[in-house]
Structure formats: C-alpha cells, structure tokens
Amino acid sequence: MNRALSRLLTDYGMIFVLAILCAFFSVATYTEQSPTGEAAARQVASTLVAQFGPKFTVLIVAGDRSDETLFADKLQAILKASGTQAPTVVKGEPKDARAALKQLAVTGEPLTAIACTRTTAAWRVFDDLKAEFPTLGNPQLIQPRTEKWPNFLKSENLVNIANQIAVIAIIAIGMTMVIITGGIDLSVGSLIAFSAVLAARFIRDYAGAEQATVLGMTLACIAAIVICGLIGGFAGGMITVFGIPPFIVTLAMMLVCSGLAYMLAAGQSIYQLPDSFIWLGRGEGVFNVPNAVLMMLILYGVAHVVMSRMRLGRYLYAVGGNREAARLSGVPVRRVLMFAYIASALLAGLGGVIMASQLKSGSATYGNMYELYVIAAVVVGGTSLSGGEGKMFGTLIGAFTIAVIQNGMNLTNVESYTQKVVLGCVILGAVLLDKLRHGQWLRSGSHGVS
Amino acid sequence: MIASAPPSPILAAPLLEMRGIVKSFPGVQALRGVSLSLHAGEVLALLGENGAGKSTLMKVLGGAFRADAGSIAIAGATQHFASPQDSRRAGVAVIYQEFNLVPGLTACENIFLGQEPTRAGFIAQSQERRQAAELFKRLGVEVDLDAPCHRLTTAQQQLVEIAKALAFQARIIVMDEPSAALTDHEVGRLFAIIEELKRQGIGIVYISHRLDEIFAIANRVTVLRDGQNVGERPMGQVTRQELIELMVGRELSDEFPKRSTSIGPVRLEVSGLRRGRAVRDVSFSVRRGEILALTGLVGAGRTETVRLIFGADPREAGHIRLDGRSLAIRSPRDAIAAGIGLLTEDRKLQGLxxxxxxxxxxxxxxxxxxxxxxxxxxxxERDEFARYISSLRIKVFSGEQRAGTLSGGNQQKVVLAKWLARNCDVLIFDEPTRGIDVGAKYEIYLLINELAAQGKSIIMISSELPEVLGMADRILVLHEGRVTGEIADARAATQEQIMKLAIA
Incomplete structure (x- = not known):
C-alpha cells in the first residue's frame, strides 16, 4: 500500500500538482469574455445569417485597434463568401460611423443590421438611429455575445505560457541528463548570454547586419551553438580527466562565459539584426504554435526516446545510479559524462539563440539566474539530485509547473515579490517529495550483512 | 581524568564478561552464542578465520550492532548498549582497521572530538593541548598536535586513536588488526604501548591473524569459528599447530556438489602483476574448464589482483595473455570485450x-x-532476462523490481545472470557466496561447476577454506601481495596446509 502510494507520487506526483494549479488558476481567472478578432467575426456572421436569413444589408463598424480591424476584415470576407449583399465597412472613430450612416441614409435603402465589436456597440452614435436616420428603417445592433471563460484557459494565454517557458524547458533537457549522471551544470545561464551575444555579433559583423540572409543567420546561430558545445566539452574534460567536482567546474565556466559575453557585447546590446531573425523565437509554425514551442516539443520527444529506449540513455542512468558498478559493467563512464556536459552546453547555446530571436537582439544580461530556474524545473519534475533517477517528461512537467505558477500569478495580479516566495515554496515542496521517496528505497536497501 | 583500575584483577569480577551473544542478519547467523571474558591488565587475543564472527562480536561490544540475545557486563555491572555512545560511556573503545578520524582536523581536535573541554562556551584550547600532550606522554610517544590527521603516518594515526580512547577514560580497548598497516619497527613500538596500557590496568582485546604477534603480546587467546567459541587457552599452553587446527577445524561435508573435470589447455596467463603494496608480484595461469581458487587472508591482495586483470585498477607492471594472445587491458571495457567477466565481492557498491x-x-x-x-x-532484453529468472530461479515479482529490494542470494543471481548472458571465456568470482544462505550457495556452486564443464576458466576468490577445498581444482595462496604457495591437487589438500601458507 505504502509502496503503491510512493510509486504513484514518484511517477505522477507533479502532473497532479500541475493539474491542480491549472484548475485553481482557471477558477481564479473565471471572468466574462467576449471573442475578438476572427472568432468574433465568425460568431457575428452566424448570428446575422440565423436572424435575417440569406438576404440582408449590413454596416460593419469597428474601431481602429488591430483586433477590431481584423474583426471587420474577416466579417466582410465571410459575408462576401456566403453571398449576401456586400456590406459597408467603417473602421475608425464615431464620426466615421456617423458619416457612413448619413451616406446610407441618402440612398434610402433600409439597413437590416449594424455589426459592431463590444467597443463600437457602446458608441452614442447608435443611441437614437430611428430619430436621426428614419430612412434606414430599424437596423439592429449585432455584437459578439459574451460568455464566461477563464482568462487562464484562453488559447492565446496557453500558447503564451509555452512560449515563455520554451528556453528554460529546452535547456532543462540537457540539465536533466547532467543531473541524472549525478552532476550539475551551473553554466547554462551564462551560456545563454554568451550564445545570444555571439550569434548577434556574427550576424552583425559577418552576415551583413540588417541585410543578413537566412543562410548567414543560420550559420551564425550554428556557430554560436557549436562554440557553446566546445565550452561544454572543456567543462566535461575538467570533470572527467581531472576529477574536479562538476559544481566547481561549471561555477567557474558560469563566471567565464558571463564575462566573455559582456566583453563581446562591449557592455551594450546588439540589435543590428534583420526583422526575419524573429522567425525562430516568435514566428508561428503549424496550428498557430510558435516555432520555439514546436522545437521544444520535438526535442523533448527525441530526448525521451534517447533516455528510455537507447543505449546512451541507459548508460546515463547507470553512471548516475552507481558509477563504479557501471564502470565494472563496461560502461565508458568518461565518454558518457562528456556527452552529458556537451549536450547541456549545446542546448544552452540553442536557448540563447532562441532568446536572441525572441528579443531580436543579443545582450550579455540574458539568462541571468536561468540556471537556477532550469535546475528547479528538473528537480520539480522529479529528477533526483543524487543521480540515477528522473524522467524527461517529468522535467517538461516541472518547467510547465513553474511557468503556470508565474503566469497564473500574473493574471491574478500577485505582485512579483510574492511570486518569488510562492515559487520558492513550490520548489522546496517538490524536493521534499523527492526526499520522501528516496528514503523509501534507502530504508529497504540498507539492511543486510555488513 | 586518567583511568586508575585496581591492579589486582584476578580476584575481582572480570573487567568484561560477554555471555551467549547471538546476532543474525537476514540469511546469515553471524554469532551463535559467543562468550568472552577479559580481565583488567590483560591482553586477550581473538582469533578466527575470516567470517568467524570476530568483527561482529566487537561491533556488538562497541554498540554498533545490537545483539539478538546474550549479556554484556563491565566490572560486574550489566550493560545495554543501544548506540556507540553508550558503549563509549561505559569505557569501551574500539579501534577499527579503518580509523575513525576526521582527516582535516588536527590530532588534538580529533582526540577531543565530541567531548571538547569548554570554558564559557568556547573551546578551552590550551587545556585541550595540555591534556593531549599529557596523553601522548603517558603513551611515551610524540605526535605533532597541530598537524591535520591526513598528514600523519598510519602509525601516528593509530596513536591518536589510542589517545582518544584514553581521553575518555576507556578501560577496555579493542584493536582490530592494529598491525596490518604498520612496519616491523612500528609494531614493536605498538607493543611497548600495549605493555604500558596493561600496566595501567586497561584490558585489551587484540584481533590479529599474525600468530607471531599473538604469541608475543597476548596473555590468553579465544578462538572463534562459524560464530561459536571453539577454544580458550592461556598463551603459554598452546602451540601454533593447535591454534591453526582450532581455527579451521570445520568438517568437509557434502555441501559441495560433485563434478567430473576435463581440464584443457591454458587459457588465461598473467605474469608479474604489480600495484603498490597490495600486489607485489603475482603470476599464474588458468586452464580451460579449470576452477582456480585464490585464497589467503583478508588483505592478502586477492581482490586487488583480479581487479588488475579486469582493468578496474591500472597495473604498474605485468602481462595478461588470453589463449596465447597478449591483451592490452586498460579498463573493464577492454577486459569485457576480451571475454573476461568479474563478479565483484561487494554487490551493493560495485555489482548493482x-x-x-x-x-x-x-x-x-x-x-x-x-x-x-x-x-x-x-x-x-526482457525475454533474455526471463530465461535467466527461470533457469537461475531468481525470486522476483517481475523484471521491473528494484535490485535493492532483493535478498543477498537473489542479488548475486542477478549479477550472475548479467555475466552469464555475456558468455565470457574467463569468469572471476570474488567471494561468490558471501552473505548468502546455504540453499542459494549450493545453487551457485552447481552453476560454477556447470560453467567449468562448458570449458570456461574460473577464478574463484574465497576466504572460506571448506569452499576452496570443496570447489577448486587448484589452489593459489596469497600473502601480502605475493603468491606464497600453490596446491596443484586441491582434492588432497587440507585446511591446515592452506592456513600455514596464508599466515606465512
């Protein structure tokens, strides 16, 4: 019974926590919503058709904000496609609407409906249509219906969460491998800055700055990532050949890389990058999912297969579980450790490039403290800091747990200081879980002949 | 501050009286009612083969283990030791082979660790130094009080341990193989100190395999075998021969399966293996289908030798040839690739x-x-393992069970399975039946025999002489990193013969 419970906590503990957090923030942000943009257009169009049949005349009134003009354009397109009479469209301020109404009134044709957004429906212009424009008949105001829906669960918000955590989650893949071998990598935060600055400088100095081609940008990013990989290889060498503890080696690399990043950036941020550079960080791929999030999901899939199905993954677990037993079973311990540190550094380099793309610049201030968030994600995801245990998807869940807490607290207007306190407590709680189940097997494994 | 026991010990109640001590571990009964008595101002030698129960008995005395049954009385007062602190408070100091010193602290700090003299909450350093100096003076030696312990020689560290025992007024000092790491000169000094301690009325339990030392220093000897007392003699009334017979006197029974042997040509040949003090010059060969036993006392260099063959430690010199081919083994990976497998002595730390x-x-x-x-x-992988689960009769719920939850015998079978599946030409078993119950032992013996029958070459390290005699075709005895004897026909050998070579 006890074992079953601990097993459950081990494998699925954090996903429960994540689900509870999502449920909590959903309830906490449950408010009145009205669709905007395309969704609003589709809804208003179907209302119009349902209410007035196939033939009607309509005036579309939208403000000049981007989601409102999008509403107007989409609605116009939908109505055109459905074969109703071509609608008149107004985008702008109340006086523009009045002008349009006047013009329509002059033609003398009755107007069936006026399609509005939530904002324009409240304009005073429409208050007394009957008196002002009697020739228009009795047009009805149609606006998007309101409904109750949590802010947290809006699809834009969910994509936003994923996009914000992508960099941390990607780096956490490498960190999970390193921690599973029983090590730690503190240098990843600095490597983000280093890689971002390197990539930005390569593009600015060698690929033609704002006029850089896709090929040039790709090569610059790959070069930055490879250089990070070399640094990871150096750290791995220090750890495996000289036996210096990983904590010390990567702490040193953290300082070195941060310093190098500042030197390379000359204390400024490098922003001479082409607009197309944001493709990686902000561009949308299939199903409106940002490219960075897609890349994260693909990398997690690959990492999961490596860790659970491949020899390399088995070796990583073995080295962390019992290094001496692994060595005596013929595991190439040094090569395995080298791989882990190089992978971690390469992924940190990739994270830096993505961040540079998201922010369309490279700066040495990027990634500050990220190593701690990355480690937190790994640990919250159930990977044991003593090595040998942990799951890739656990780390993804851990990263999302952190992101959901931050996002949810932002939505519920918790101030940032309080957020830190809460986040700290959650991390501690997760490690406590880890300890509890670790004690479980220590107790069952420690009795015996000595 | 200094213990001042009455120097007329014989008439009073013995300083230490242990009676009927029983202690068992899962699958093994280590002590089956052992008794022991020690008088003030006496050196009692505790003698026995590896695994006879000496260390377990001393751990019970030191409070590290709790006995399942039996009583301990110190100067007539019954004691119940629940922890090492209890035992220490009662005046017992156990100096283990592995010293209990904090390497980074100085000799002085180590001596008073946990009982620092304080003044107003601060450590009274001058008092500490004065007392430490006094203790060393009492022992008649000089040790640098301010040097961190890891800088001291082994002999000096041992002195710090003894001083530590005196600092908390120990009346009983247990020394577990105190001379193992000392030079002859240092051993002489140790003996002088022991004489001094005797004179001060302290009772000493001296554990050693070196019979010469026992004859030199002990007043009395208690011999254990298989967790039981087999004899207690005043040193003056016993001979070497008698002691060896007492130690090994177990009867060979049919606890070993019979087999027919057909031994082929030489397969593995090692020559001039060398590494530090542990392995000084070891050469031997194993044939196809042969079981070669490497035996000797703990610390003779058996495990170290096979670790060199397997590439687990780098060797300083020596050649390894397999089927006449010279092998360049630099890591276990190389050895495994060449067809050598090692089942380590310590399953928990090195095997699983x-x-x-x-x-x-x-x-x-x-x-x-x-x-x-x-x-x-x-x-x-699942199918292969399932085959071994049934053929080795490994008791597991499923292949997904954690190795740490298995009993010793089943853990050993898992280790066996992993090497059997590799189909190695040479298999090295280091203490294959340690901590395993009798039934599982027999199964493992059967398996080893079967492997030999298939033409594999087996090297088996064992401290249990009956096992060596019952299983091996040929026996190699090691002592202090050298081969001190080879018994070509193991069937005709005796335990006494081996023990003589092992004690050398």
Missing amino acids: MLGHSVRENFGLPNLDWLCRGGFVRLRR
Whole structure:
C-alpha cells in the first residue's frame, strides 16, 4: 500500500500538482469574455445569417485597434463568401460611423443590421438611429455575445505560457541528463548570454547586419551553438580527466562565459539584426504554435526516446545510479559524462539563440539566474539530485509547473515579490517529495550483512 | 581524568564478561552464542578465520550492532548498549582497521572530538593541548598536535586513536588488526604501548591473524569459528599447530556438489602483476574448464589482483595473455570485450545499481548485443532476462523490481545472470557466496561447476577454506601481495596446509 502510494507520487506526483494549479488558476481567472478578432467575426456572421436569413444589408463598424480591424476584415470576407449583399465597412472613430450612416441614409435603402465589436456597440452614435436616420428603417445592433471563460484557459494565454517557458524547458533537457549522471551544470545561464551575444555579433559583423540572409543567420546561430558545445566539452574534460567536482567546474565556466559575453557585447546590446531573425523565437509554425514551442516539443520527444529506449540513455542512468558498478559493467563512464556536459552546453547555446530571436537582439544580461530556474524545473519534475533517477517528461512537467505558477500569478495580479516566495515554496515542496521517496528505497536497501 | 583500575584483577569480577551473544542478519547467523571474558591488565587475543564472527562480536561490544540475545557486563555491572555512545560511556573503545578520524582536523581536535573541554562556551584550547600532550606522554610517544590527521603516518594515526580512547577514560580497548598497516619497527613500538596500557590496568582485546604477534603480546587467546567459541587457552599452553587446527577445524561435508573435470589447455596467463603494496608480484595461469581458487587472508591482495586483470585498477607492471594472445587491458571495457567477466565481492557498491530495475542491471554489460542501431531491443532484453529468472530461479515479482529490494542470494543471481548472458571465456568470482544462505550457495556452486564443464576458466576468490577445498581444482595462496604457495591437487589438500601458507 505504502509502496503503491510512493510509486504513484514518484511517477505522477507533479502532473497532479500541475493539474491542480491549472484548475485553481482557471477558477481564479473565471471572468466574462467576449471573442475578438476572427472568432468574433465568425460568431457575428452566424448570428446575422440565423436572424435575417440569406438576404440582408449590413454596416460593419469597428474601431481602429488591430483586433477590431481584423474583426471587420474577416466579417466582410465571410459575408462576401456566403453571398449576401456586400456590406459597408467603417473602421475608425464615431464620426466615421456617423458619416457612413448619413451616406446610407441618402440612398434610402433600409439597413437590416449594424455589426459592431463590444467597443463600437457602446458608441452614442447608435443611441437614437430611428430619430436621426428614419430612412434606414430599424437596423439592429449585432455584437459578439459574451460568455464566461477563464482568462487562464484562453488559447492565446496557453500558447503564451509555452512560449515563455520554451528556453528554460529546452535547456532543462540537457540539465536533466547532467543531473541524472549525478552532476550539475551551473553554466547554462551564462551560456545563454554568451550564445545570444555571439550569434548577434556574427550576424552583425559577418552576415551583413540588417541585410543578413537566412543562410548567414543560420550559420551564425550554428556557430554560436557549436562554440557553446566546445565550452561544454572543456567543462566535461575538467570533470572527467581531472576529477574536479562538476559544481566547481561549471561555477567557474558560469563566471567565464558571463564575462566573455559582456566583453563581446562591449557592455551594450546588439540589435543590428534583420526583422526575419524573429522567425525562430516568435514566428508561428503549424496550428498557430510558435516555432520555439514546436522545437521544444520535438526535442523533448527525441530526448525521451534517447533516455528510455537507447543505449546512451541507459548508460546515463547507470553512471548516475552507481558509477563504479557501471564502470565494472563496461560502461565508458568518461565518454558518457562528456556527452552529458556537451549536450547541456549545446542546448544552452540553442536557448540563447532562441532568446536572441525572441528579443531580436543579443545582450550579455540574458539568462541571468536561468540556471537556477532550469535546475528547479528538473528537480520539480522529479529528477533526483543524487543521480540515477528522473524522467524527461517529468522535467517538461516541472518547467510547465513553474511557468503556470508565474503566469497564473500574473493574471491574478500577485505582485512579483510574492511570486518569488510562492515559487520558492513550490520548489522546496517538490524536493521534499523527492526526499520522501528516496528514503523509501534507502530504508529497504540498507539492511543486510555488513 | 586518567583511568586508575585496581591492579589486582584476578580476584575481582572480570573487567568484561560477554555471555551467549547471538546476532543474525537476514540469511546469515553471524554469532551463535559467543562468550568472552577479559580481565583488567590483560591482553586477550581473538582469533578466527575470516567470517568467524570476530568483527561482529566487537561491533556488538562497541554498540554498533545490537545483539539478538546474550549479556554484556563491565566490572560486574550489566550493560545495554543501544548506540556507540553508550558503549563509549561505559569505557569501551574500539579501534577499527579503518580509523575513525576526521582527516582535516588536527590530532588534538580529533582526540577531543565530541567531548571538547569548554570554558564559557568556547573551546578551552590550551587545556585541550595540555591534556593531549599529557596523553601522548603517558603513551611515551610524540605526535605533532597541530598537524591535520591526513598528514600523519598510519602509525601516528593509530596513536591518536589510542589517545582518544584514553581521553575518555576507556578501560577496555579493542584493536582490530592494529598491525596490518604498520612496519616491523612500528609494531614493536605498538607493543611497548600495549605493555604500558596493561600496566595501567586497561584490558585489551587484540584481533590479529599474525600468530607471531599473538604469541608475543597476548596473555590468553579465544578462538572463534562459524560464530561459536571453539577454544580458550592461556598463551603459554598452546602451540601454533593447535591454534591453526582450532581455527579451521570445520568438517568437509557434502555441501559441495560433485563434478567430473576435463581440464584443457591454458587459457588465461598473467605474469608479474604489480600495484603498490597490495600486489607485489603475482603470476599464474588458468586452464580451460579449470576452477582456480585464490585464497589467503583478508588483505592478502586477492581482490586487488583480479581487479588488475579486469582493468578496474591500472597495473604498474605485468602481462595478461588470453589463449596465447597478449591483451592490452586498460579498463573493464577492454577486459569485457576480451571475454573476461568479474563478479565483484561487494554487490551493493560495485555489482548493482540498487535503485534500478533488475532487468536494467541485467542488461547493462550486454547492451552491445541487445541493441540495434543504438536502440535497446526491450523485448529481447526482457525475454533474455526471463530465461535467466527461470533457469537461475531468481525470486522476483517481475523484471521491473528494484535490485535493492532483493535478498543477498537473489542479488548475486542477478549479477550472475548479467555475466552469464555475456558468455565470457574467463569468469572471476570474488567471494561468490558471501552473505548468502546455504540453499542459494549450493545453487551457485552447481552453476560454477556447470560453467567449468562448458570449458570456461574460473577464478574463484574465497576466504572460506571448506569452499576452496570443496570447489577448486587448484589452489593459489596469497600473502601480502605475493603468491606464497600453490596446491596443484586441491582434492588432497587440507585446511591446515592452506592456513600455514596464508599466515606465512
């Protein structure tokens, strides 16, 4: 019974926590919503058709904000496609609407409906249509219906969460491998800055700055990532050949890389990058999912297969579980450790490039403290800091747990200081879980002949 | 501050009286009612083969283990030791082979660790130094009080341990193999100190395999065998021969399966193996289908020798040839690739990943042939392991059970399975039946015989002489890193013969 419970906590503990957090923030942000943009257009169009049949005349009134003009354009397109009479469209301020109404009134044709957004429906212009424009008949105001829906669960918000955590989650893949071998990598935060600055400088100095081609940008990013990989290889060498503890080696690399990043950036941020550079960080791929999030999901899939199905993954677990037993079973311990540190550094380099793309610049201030968030994600995801245990998807869940807490607290207007306190407590709680189940097997494994 | 026991010990109640001590571990009964008495101002030698129960008995005395039954009385007062602190408070100091010193602290700090003299909450350093100096003076030696302990020689560290015992007024000092790491000169000094302690009325339990030393220093000897008392003699009334017979006197029974042997040509040949003090010059060969036993006392260099063959430690010199080919083994990986397997002595630390499933443990050395294109063929792995579960009768719920939850015998079978699956030409078993119950032992013996019958070469390290005699075709005895004897026909050998070579 006890074992079953601990097993459950081990494998699925954090996903429960994540689900509870999502449920909590959903309830906490449950408010009145009205669709905007395309969704609003589709809804208003179907209302119009349902209410007035196939033939009607309509005036579309939208403000000049981007989601409102999008509403107007989409609605116009939908109505055109459905074969109703071509609608008149107004985008702008109340006086523009009045002008349009006047013009329509002059033609003398009755107007069936006026399609509005939530904002324009409240304009005073429409208050007394009957008196002002009697020739228009009795047009009805149609606006998007309101409904109750949590802010947290809006699809834009969910994509936003994923996009914000992508960099941390990607780096956490490498960190999970390193921690599973029983090590730690503190240098990843600095490597983000280093890689971002390197990539930005390569593009600015060698690929033609704002006029850089896709090929040039790709090569610059790959070069930055490879250089990070070399640094990871150096750290791995220090750890495996000289036996210096990983904590010390990567702490040193953290300082070195941060310093190098500042030197390379000359204390400024490098922003001479082409607009197309944001493709990686902000561009949308299939199903409106940002490219960075897609890349994260693909990398997690690959990492999961490596860790659970491949020899390399088995070796990583073995080295962390019992290094001496692994060595005596013929595991190439040094090569395995080298791989882990190089992978971690390469992924940190990739994270830096993505961040540079998201922010369309490279700066040495990027990634500050990220190593701690990355480690937190790994640990919250159930990977044991003593090595040998942990799951890739656990780390993804851990990263999302952190992101959901931050996002949810932002939505519920918790101030940032309080957020830190809460986040700290959650991390501690997760490690406590880890300890509890670790004690479980220590107790069952420690009795015996000595 | 200084213990001042009455120097007329014989008439008073003995300083220490242990009666009927019983202690068992899962699967092994280590002590089956052992009794021991020690008088003030006396050196009692505790003698026995490896695994006879000496260390367990001393751990019971030191409060590290709790006895299942039996009583301990110190100067007539019954004691109940629940922890090492209790035992220490009652005046017992145990100096283990591995010293209990904090390497970074100075001699002085180590002596008073946990009982620092304080003044107003601060450590009274001058008092500490004065007392430490006094203790060393009492021992008649000089040790640098301010040097961190890791800088001291082994002999000096031992003196710090003794001073530490005196600092808390120990009346009983247990020394476990105190001379093992000392030079002859240092041993002489140690004996002078022991004489001094005797004179001060302290009772000493002296554990050693070196009979010469026992004859030189002890007043009385108690011999244990298989967790039982087999004899107690005043030193003046016993001979070497008698002691050896007492130690080994176990009857060979049919606890070893019979087998027919057909020994082929030489397969593995090692020459001039050398590494530090542990392995000084070892050469031997093993033939096809042969079981070669490496025996000797703990610390003779047996494990160290096979670790060199397996590439687990770098060797300073020596050649390894397999089927006439010279092998360049630099790591266990090389050895495994050449067809050598090692089942380590310590399963928990070196043989298994306790937190991982038995299936993963099984697969680890076999991943080269269980993988295709870097992917582990999980079904193949499961099926292969399932075969061994049934053929070795491993008691597990499933292959996913964690290795740490298995009994010693079943853990050993998992280790066996992982090496059997590799189909090695040479298999090295280091204490294959340690901590395993009798039934499982027999099964493991059967398996070793079967492997030999298949033409594999087996090297078996064992401290249990009956096991050596019952299993081996040929016996090699090691002592202090050298081969001190070879018994070509193990069937005709006796335990006394081996013990003489081992004690050298």
